[in-house]
Structures are given as C-alpha cells and as structure tokens.
Amino acid sequence: MYGLITDLYQLTMAAGYFLAGKANEVATFELFLRRLPPERNYVIAAGLEQAVDYLLNLHFEPAQIDYLKHLSQFQRAPAEFFDYLARLRFTGDLDAVPEGTPVFPDEPILRVRAPLIEAQIVETYLLATIGFQSMVATKASRVVYAAAGRSVIEFGTRRAHSPQAGVLAGRAAYIGGCIGTSNVQAGFLYGVPVFGTAAHSWVLSFESEIESFRKLQELLGPSTVYLVDTYDTLQGTRRAASLGRPMWGVRLDSGNYVELSRMVRRILNEAGLHDARIMVSGDMNEYKILELVREEAPIDAFGVGTELATSADAPNLAVIYKLVELESDGRKRYTAKFSTEKETWPGAKQVFRYTGYDLLACVDEEPQRSPEGEEPEVLLQPVIRKGELVRRLPDVHQIREHALRALERLPRAYRSLFGVEPAYRVEPTPRLRSLRDQVRRQYLEGTP
Template sequence: MSYSPLLTDLYQLTMLAGYLEEGMADKPAVFDIFFRHNPFQGGYAVFAGLDTALGYLENLQFTEDDLEYLQGLEIFRPRFIDFLRSFRFRGKVTAPPEGTVVFANEPLVTIEAPLAQAQLVETALLNIINFQTLVATKGARIVHAAVDGTVLEFGLRRAQGPDGGVSEARAAYIGGVRSTSNVLAGKLFGIPVKGTHAHSWIMAFPDELTAFRAYAEVFPDTCILLVDTYDTLKSGIPNAITVAQELRSQGHELVGVRIDSGDLAYLSREGRRMFDEAGFPGVKIVASNELDEYVIESMRSEGGRVDIYGVGTRLATCAGEGGGALGGVYKLVRIGDRPKLKVTSDVAKATLPDRKRLLRAVAPDGSFIQDVLCLADEDIAPGATVYDPSNPLQFVAIPQQARFVEIRGVVMEDGVRTAKSPPSLDEMADRSRDQLTRLPQGCMRFINPHKYKVSISAGLNELRLQLMDEVQRGYK
C-alpha cells in the first residue's frame, strides 16, 4: 500500500522550507516515536504497523502533480519546490519486530536521517504506528477475553474509512484476531475471510425457513445461519435445526448459527442446549452485536456458550476506556552532535534524550522481569542499578540471574530495508501471543492491571538530569 508524500501536516512542509533557508536541511537528526500511557488503561501494548511504515518510507517521492499543487498554495519559494523534486528518504530506522509487547515511554521507532527527511515523515509515521498498534492491542485484549473461543473481525463498515478498514484487519490479526470479513484485506495480506449473511437475506424470502433452505442449498458445506431476525429461540434455532437435519440427510453438516441481538449469554446457553438435544453438538454458536473484551468477559462469567465472537465496531474504532487514539508522539532526541530533550516543570514528563537501546530483563524461566532504557554506547549487565524515569530517587537492581535481550534492531539503512523479506503476519501474531504469556501476573487484567516496570540506566538518568539542569540554568 503506497501513501502520498502530501499525507502530512502543512507545518512539516513549512519547517522543511525553513530548514532549507537556514542551511539546516542536511543536519543529522534523531527522532523517537513513543507513547506516554498504555492504551485502554491497560498493562501493555502490541507493536504493529512497521511493515506499512517502511513501505511508506521506501516509496516516498513527490510527483509533478504534487509539486504543482504545493506551488499553487503560493507560500513556498521555487527553490523549495526544486528541493522536493529530488526528495527521498535515505535514513536509518530502528524498531522492534511487529507483535512485540511494548510499554509506555519506550522508544518504538527511532529515525536517524538528515533533519529535513526525518521531519517530513513524522505525521505519516504517527498515523500508521499509532493506529495499528492501538488496534493490535485491542485485538489482543479481545482474544484474551475470549479464552478458548475464536474471534472474527468484521469492523470494515464502521472503520475510519477504506484504508482504516484494511489497516485495522491487518493489525487485529497481529493482535490475535486471525480471520476477517474484509475481502480486500484477505487478498492483500492472506488473512482467512469468513462470513455469514445479513438479516436482509431472511427478509427477502417469504419466510425464515425458506430463506435458510435457500442459503443451505447454495453453501451446503459452509452454512452459518443468522437466527435472530424474528425470534431466536421460538423460530430461528428450530428452523436451523430443521435445515441441519436436511443437510445431514444429504451428506452435509450445518456449520453454525449466528445470534446478533438480545441477551447473548442466555440465548447462547439455550441454543447450545437445543442443538445438543437435537443431536448436533458440533454446530458452532457465533455471537455478534457491539462486542468487546468487557462484554465477552461478562458473557463468559454468566455461562454463555459462544464458540465464535464476531467483533466489529468496538474493535475497528478501538472504543473503550483510554481508547480512541494511542497518543504516540515524535520527539527530537539528538541534532548534530548534541543530545536534546523536551523539558517541563515535571521531571516525569521530560523526554529521554539521545540514541538509546531498549533491553528486556528476562528470568531463567523466560518470563519478563522489566524493561530498561540505556544510552546506545552504555554497557549494562544483570545486577546493575536502574532508575524510575518519573522519580530518579527511586531505583532497583536488576536480578543477577536475569539476562538482557535487545528488543529493537535496525530495520532500514540508507532508506532500504535490511531484511530481504518481512516476517509473515502469522509470525507476528505468534510473537504477540507468546510474549503476552511471559508478562508478570496481573498485566493482562482489564481493571487496575499490574504496572510493568520500565526503568532507565544510570548513564541515561545522569544525562537527562544534566541536560535539564543546563536548560533550566539558561532561563534563570
């Protein structure tokens, strides 16, 4: 999927024009993408969107039509238009693999490039990474709530536009939602496509049973019937049982039924009982209608017997407490040979300067202990003292038996991907599933989750305090 270089905010272009006039366009710069709070008031996030972002960077180029439009705005000088004509991204990108579990205040993606190149890509990268990481996280939460149930994504009609619908299906897959109703996403990404039929199919026929029979005749081996158009228990399921018997007599089996309204926990329990008593224990019960992790968890606690959860609106729009947007930001951490940070009166909100490594302390059993940020050239080993980034007076020692794992690696050099081929979506989804099982107990809780510790090294702590002091003394 390609994106226009005009997918940006105007101020990125005005800054580029200013950098060019000031002779700063080629000055080396380093930017970090990170978010300040875990989404959904949860205990983690699932990183996604990297492959899409790298594709954007690789193909970044202004067309003559783009340049003609910018010239028509009458705010840019001819020299700047000529500069854009040969503009390409030739920078370095460091990031974790997609599907990696990440946390607030950790650098997800680091861009190292001439200042003009690094500045222009801010808006598009945030758009891609913020949305897909948010969706992957929501998907992981929903899959966790479903436990051993299957989750089907069908949020296209409620997604944020066509591109949002496609990106959402991709990111949800990374979070563990491994099928979609979105046919285009199926084609582009190889995601299995699933679906049933709408209420309009039932209403288009003289009666419900006729509609069921017609659908079963067309799709005898993949038949899932929507049973709540009129009355789920008095009409829909009895008619579905009749069709199931007819299919079996012809050598086929009814795959399942979908319930899209009403008390889903109660209706799924009763539906399971009715199918079991009729001799169809293999018929799957699909539930849909404004589902999310909280509704699914509630249904399960009430004894619901749902096999497949169809999740649309609340996944596609990332609805819920702390949802709606990830809030990722893009901050300058080094320019030329000088580390930089954004300073506020609250040390907890000051950014972390300079190039950094992101390490994960892992216990002998493979479980995650905590993450540590250190300077790129800083040596750190188990037993080291690390500091709370929001309160430098609080510190702990990394257990001696732990080992450190590098979370990120270089994924693009000189504007070209370092990997010959990207990992598959299945590899990304498997990584997410595996890493979520390694989190400390309580991190997966929906309400008041355990707070996973992210610390900074002694060297990074010292540099940040030094730079803050320099800035503050400069204003006295």
C-alpha cells in the same frame, strides 16, 4: 507518492530548514508512547510494515510540488527548495521493535536517523499508521483475552472511520489475536483469514426463513452459519437444525445471550448437532464477553465490530515523535523537552527486556545480564540502512504468533482488563539519567 500525506507544518519546517542551511544536519527522532490509554497496561506495537512501505516509496510528484508552490506559506521559499523536494527520497536509517511486541511509555517503537528534512516530514504518517494499528491490535488482544480461548472475529469495517481504516483494522486485529476478519481486502493484501455469515437482508429477501437457510446451505455447505434471530431466535434455530449437516453453526445478533445461547445449545444437541457452534455478535466488547464467559454461556465464537475497529473506549493513542539528537559539522547535540508532563529523554535509546521489567538505555550501552543471570531481549532492531531494507519483514501470521508469545511472557497481572498499579517497570539506566541531567543543566541553567 505519499509526499503530501503529512501536516503542512512539516513542509513549512522543511522549507525553513533548507533556508537556514540545515538540510545536511542529521537528526534522530524516536516514536514512543507518552502514556497508556485508560485501563491498558501495555500496547501492542503494530503498523511497521506500512511504515516501511512509506519510507521506501516516499517522493513528491511534479503536480504535488506545483501545488505547494502556489500556497501562500511557500511564497518566500527559494526555488532550490522545490528542486530539493523533487529529488527527495528517504536515505536514512530505521530501527524498530518487531511488530506484535508489547511496549510501554517512553520506550522507542521506531527510531529514525536521517537528514533533518527527511526525518521531519515523515512524522505525521508514522504517527498515524503506528498509532492506529497499535491501538486496534491492543484492543483485539484484550477482547481475545476476555474470550478465554473462544474464537474472536473482527467485524468492524462498516463502522471504521474510513474504508481504508477498516482494512488496516482487520490486519491489526489479527495481529492482536483475532482468528480473522470480515474484511476481504485485508485477506487479499495481507493474507488475514476472512470470515462471513449472511445478513438479515438475506433472510428477509426470501418468502420464508427456512428457504433462506436451505439456499445458504446449498451455497456454503460446511461453512454455513445461520443468522437465526431475524424473527424468533429459538424458532430460527429449530429451522436451521432441521436441515441437519453440513453446517458450521448459528449466529445470534440480539437478545439475552446467556439465556438464548443455553436454549439454542439444547436445540442443537437434541437434533444431534453437538458439533454445531454458536457465535454471538452485536455491540460486543471485552467487558461484555468477560461477563458471558463468567456466566459459562455455551458460546463458541464472538464477532466484534464497532468496539474493535474504533477501539471505542480508548479511540486514540498518545504516540509522539520527538527529536532526541542532532548532528552537524561532526558535533552531536542531545535534545529533550522539559515542559510539565511532557518531559522526554535525550539521545538515541535502546530497550532491554528482562522477565518482568525493561531497561531504557543509551543506544550504545551493552546489554547486561540481570542479577539472576538472565540475558535480556534487545528490542529495537535494524530495518532500514541508508534508505535500503536490511531485514526481511515477517508476514502477518508470524507477527501474530510473536504477539501471542510475547503476551504470554508478560506477568499475568498486566494482562488484566483493568488498570494495574504499580505499572510495568521501565527503568532508565544510570547513564541515561546522567545524560538527562546534563542536558537539563545545559538548557535550563545554561551550563555545559
């Protein structure tokens, strides 16, 4: 399982490491953000549960190994390499920030320490699952912030980049603050609350709109949400209101939401349905929601689909996975890149979070009180040791609560829907700066 869910070059490097006698070298890689996406001031880390599942179950099936043997790139690989793959399991260590934690560029989200081949081939999967879910969780947190206390439901599976992506988007959106998802599989697998109304096809399948509403109410009772804009939004609302309780409310999927929501609210109130709620959907994003809130439109909930499940305005995350240390024959060698705009910090690292700023430290540095006497939060925690899970992972509800609390602790300016200057401060410790200078001299100047 999972063995071939990787880029080919991970496996050609693995074969090369094996041939070069480097299989027993122990590598430390860190996964982190190179930069923030446009208009983002933070990223919500998500996807750790899937990363752990991958590492604990990583192996190659015989048919997969046979497939690799027939690829031209492996014609010179020794037979012992394929025997090695047949036995391969993840035997290393994983440290990670808790899911739902806001993170910033250069801060490790995950740290993997394992034999070089094991640590190398996991790169692709870890980048994919952490990058995608963190991207969606971050987008969700922005939408929820714009909604200013109104409920947000993730509706995006049908426009997600695959059905599988839709499931994980539902999970990530819940972590980011949505109250639930329309994706039933996300509910089944992860316990995310699921919500659904009825499509226009439901209304169109009946001879009359009122008949479709009546049958929906018979089925759903107090969970009934009438989609009222199939023909005429106001007339549809009057028909829904005429049926009285039980009902949850109505959904608008088109039109001028400010004007329509006010008129719909009036119709519902006049019918004595003051507790009936109004949901709007249809190409929603954080900026459209922000405007509706500013206009004081009487909207109680938002259904957000395409823009959320694809993070349409920032559809990828610049997560990278870099080698920072290599141990061989009892000797540790620190590694870093110094190429333009892609420079990295050497050595395994830890993040200490204080109120309003973070320290990026060498992994064996002790946390220090701030000048104000504050004890920092130590972000990276042990998750896997020697291939075995050592920390019980929280469920998705606990992760969501952690994310909400962590965002509340951020300085308010960084919750903005627009880019803020100066960026959140991540300060390397003097010792880390010294290590970088030492490694730079070693590689660029050839001096120890």
